[in-house]
Amino acid sequence: MAAEAGLTSDLVKVVALLGAGVVAVPVFRKLGLGSVLGYFGAGIVIGPFGIGLFSNPEGILHIAEFGVVMFLFVIGLEMQPSRLWGLRSSIFGLGIAQVLACGFLLTLFGMAGGLAAKVAFIAAMGFVLSSTAVVMQMLNERGETSTPQGQKAVSILLLEDLAIVPLLAIVALLSPQQGGSEQAWVSFAIAAGALGGLIAAGRWLLNPMFRVLAAAEAREVMTAAALLVVLGSALAMQLGGLSMAMGAFLAGVLLSESTFRHQLEADIEPFRGILLGLFFLAVGMSLDLAVVAREWHLVLVAVIGFMAVKALGIFIVAKLFGSDWREAITRVALFSQGGEFAFVLYAAAFAAGIFDPRITAIASGTVIISMALTPLLAIALDRFLPAPPTDLDGIEVADGLKGQALIVGFGRFGQVASQALLARGISVSIIDFDVEMIRAASQFGFKLYYGDGTRRDILHAAGAERAEVIVVCVDRRQTADAIVRLVQAEFAHAKLFVRAYDRGHALDLVHVGVEYQIRETFESAMVFGTALLKCLGVPADEAEAIEADVRRRDDERFDLQLAGDLYSGRELLRSNAPTPTPLTKPKRPGQIPANLPDDIGGES
Incomplete structure (x- = not known):
């Protein structure tokens, strides 16, 4: 004992x-x-x-x-x-x-x-x-x-x-x-x-x-x-x-x-x-x-x-x-x-x-x-020590830019999005807050300028008042929202193309009237899923039909949410929980569920 x-x-x-x-x-x-x-x-x-x-x-x-x-x-x-x-x-x-x-x-x-x-x-x-x-x-x-x-x-x-x-x-x-x-x-x-x-x-x-x-x-x-x-x-x-x-x-x-x-x-x-x-x-x-x-x-x-x-x-x-x-x-x-x-x-x-x-x-x-x-x-x-000063040695600060398009953020998304514009010869101004990114991009022939897109004076110096379109490609939702609010208040003439963090963010962006938004991983995930079907032996025409059906269902669900059937009483430009509806089981093999879950996040 x-x-x-x-x-x-x-x-x-x-x-x-x-x-x-x-x-x-x-x-x-x-x-x-x-x-x-x-x-x-x-x-x-x-x-x-x-x-x-x-x-x-x-x-x-x-x-x-x-x-x-x-x-x-x-x-x-x-x-x-x-x-x-x-x-x-x-x-x-x-x-x-x-x-x-x-x-x-x-x-x-x-x-x-x-x-x-x-x-x-x-x-x-x-x-x-x-x-x-x-x-x-x-x-x-x-x-x-x-x-x-x-x-x-x-x-x-x-x-x-x-x-x-x-x-x-x-x-x-x-x-x-x-x-x-x-x-x-x-x-x-x-x-x-x-x-x-x-x-x-x-x-x-x-x-x-x-x-x-x-x-x-x-x-x-x-x-x-x-x-x-x-x-x-x-x-x-x-x-x-x-x-x-x-x-x-x-x-x-x-x-x-x-x-x-x-x-x-x-x-x-x-x-x-x-x-x-x-x-x-x-x-x-x-x-x-x-x-x-x-x-x-x-x-x-x-x-x-x-x-x-x-x-x-x-x-x-x-x-x-x-x-x-x-x-x-x-x-x-x-x-x-x-x-x-x-x-x-x-x-x-x-x-x-x-x-x-x-x-x-x-x-x-x-x-x-x-x-x-x-x-x-x-x-x-x-908390109390001031942020270290940014080393801008060899970096040009945005000033007096005159591009037809202004791209804010040059990460993975911005790099790909900019290539079509540059290939067509459209004048583009690009600003980014990441000094190392600017230095790295310069090694591949890209001309970037240092600037914080959430500041009015920086956007003005980057040519926002002359740009026909402002492309927001930053990877943080809060930063993108701040830029959208600032552009709509100060540079309302410019069209806004915005990288959306997830579905909830995309709905918010449509509500506030941006010209175009796209969820950052949606298109690549769709192509990825179609390639998976083909790899598993599904005929190409059937795989593409399934992809089209998934897109159609996603558009329908997005329109319903936009109308307020699923997202009633939303506040603009804030994060939201995914739709809390359960999945319905397919009625037959290969049928797509009627209410697929919404995407609830995105890559940083």
């Missing part, structure tokens, strides 16, 4: 962990706060200082660290050695400069707050090590991992992961206990041996091993081997006194040019996502609310002071290394928190007798709160 009760208790905890993440993350993302903050909040609620479902978050945090480990392995798979070599200046230049500058400033701040020099130094260096998990998760959510700025962020994180090694050695040297110096040299020797062994295994062992396993054609064995590589490399680094995450990253880099790279990434991804979420939950659980409440004034000063001082150091280093002010501020928002390696460093300092329990609790609480604040800083950055 006792064993059964224990099993039930463990199952309740597992369900609570999964439930907390499943409920909190969608809510926080819906509120625009991001998944990381959702996990933190859920962890606080179910942790020992919330409703108390878990009394030992340290144990969960220890297991959940493998989420960070797997995350770094996946990042390593994307970092070919040549690419990593290309980042060497950022890793050992920018990274070292940021760690040293921030560490120096934070140490001075800690000493000014009354801490002993070595205590202030360890507290400062722990806070310098930003959270790899938080920063990488935010870069992924923002889609910036592969951008130049994202690559610099990855470089700094890699250097900070490496920095944990000498920092742990420094803790041993600063320890009031005996044998610190000797232990430091032994640690360095073991670390070097572990690093060399891992590189040798990756160079000569991993690829042959995966070739043998692939030949066995056992999928589950490949998954087990992927986990073995990640966890084995992490274990090797941990035994050598290095960062587990650094070991996993190095293993990923060594396999980045392997033919099994994509298979490994697919095998690791489910484990990575779950364990990384569990890590954030455990960090939230670890926030000692009792200490925060009792020492709230110290924690408040520490959080604000450490984040502000670190932000200053990051900004200064970024500017010294040639970043513009926008990139520097963005890096401040991403890196001004402490990270998970601070817990490792603080635990080592406590074990070495440098930290007492009170300092350890306050320092750890400061790091956790700073990690929770980072997503909020990023949200504030996106």
